[in-house]
Amino acid sequence: MPAKTTAKPPRPSYKCAECGWTTAKWVGRCGECQAWGTVEEVAGAARVVGLRSSATGTAPVRPARRVSEVSRAEVRERLSTGLAEFDRVLGGGLVPGQVLLLSGEPGAGKSTLLLTTANTVAASTGRPVLYVSGEESVEQIATRARRVGATSEHLYLADTNDLAEAIGHLDALGDDVALVIVDSVQTMASGEVEGRAGGVTQVMEVASTLTRLAKARGIAHCLVGQVTKESTVAGPRALEHVVDTTLALEGDRHTTLRLLRAVKNRYGAADEIACFEQTDAGMVEVPDPSALFRASREAPVPGTCLTVTVEGRRPLITEMQALVSHTKAPNPRRGVSGLDSARVTMLVAVTDGSAGLRLWEQDVYTATVGGLRSTDPGGDLAVCLAIASAAGGFPVPLDVAAVGEVSLSGDIRRVTMLGQRVAEAARLGQRRILAPPGTVEAVARLKVKAEIVEVPTLLDAVRTVRGWSPRAGRDGG
Known part of the structure; x- marks a missing residue:
């Protein structure tokens, strides 16, 4: 029995x-x-007691298929956003059915960037694009859309806080919709579950429903996520697991530069960045942002040194600045802007020990140009040279760039993407590049048109720059 x-x-x-x-x-x-x-x-x-673990389940609606049975015709091509920088962060464009979460601090430009993207997608494809806002009225969105030039006849605007109504707007446009933007996911609420809008239950229900809808219809969805005081996405952390791609829009309120960083991406690299400039006419792409991170001058001055940092996979030439002033205070100040304060304190101590500059009785201030925030160890050598230059009163020539990590012993170590850094510095006109030992061999195949000077220690780098300084004024103009 x-x-x-x-x-x-x-x-x-x-x-x-x-x-x-x-x-x-x-x-x-x-x-x-x-x-x-x-x-x-x-x-x-x-x-259920008495049944084995292999009990029969419900018959699936779509049976499992071999990967070889899925033809290329069934895998639709990516959808270009019309913004080359945005496409590069996504890995080549939007994948049909992809769910993207864009987060950023208030005023960073999330809505402006997505409104510009919605307009370019609508104009290029001729297909409907739905922009649903739970924070602004249609009239307010239209005012901003006209300001940024988003006037495509295929761009549709809607304002609602009800998830069912938002889906109703999508149903009214048919299955040919190219992109759906929901701004923001914390303002939407579903009548199927209890809780206030923005609560854990509501946020997960809204995100899960929109994700299932995107996968079933093959329509890319872009969700805007609000952030907390700790700059994390508001709501449960599980929200980031539900979506396919998580992007973060970063930028200082006092500058117009905005960095779009990929935090998670199932369809591309998760360490790419894109650069935009926020203007009165909306978000403008910056294909070569290196010019924004270095000062323009005709002659070299003490306390500055160029380096090449890496943000994601993009090398950016950056100017490190330092100011050293005598103080009678028992505890000299260490001011930092755009750099890691703990690492700068270490570099000040290493520079003092290597060059004997008596920095223990000096105030030292370090900063980057253009509001860039850098934690890349590849800029250590440039920071140390800027400090030594400011303390010693000798300028670093304008055609010199320094790349390398500085250890506590004063040794110069190699960093990641060293070849790309050196090539980027040479492309932008740097004729002499200070680098760690082994760089010449590492970049031999790149045929860099610049003089690479290998310096094993920080003291060697300081002595080399001191030897170049007398003719730096003539070189600089």
């Missing part, structure tokens, strides 16, 4: 809405992410 099967009542369990940690009993604080008030009860599945 077949074994008797009985169903036991489900055993309650509890799960953290932030990180997914589970526990058998309720607790006020998550044992994994240490968040308070995020542990909620979830319904447990009924346990």
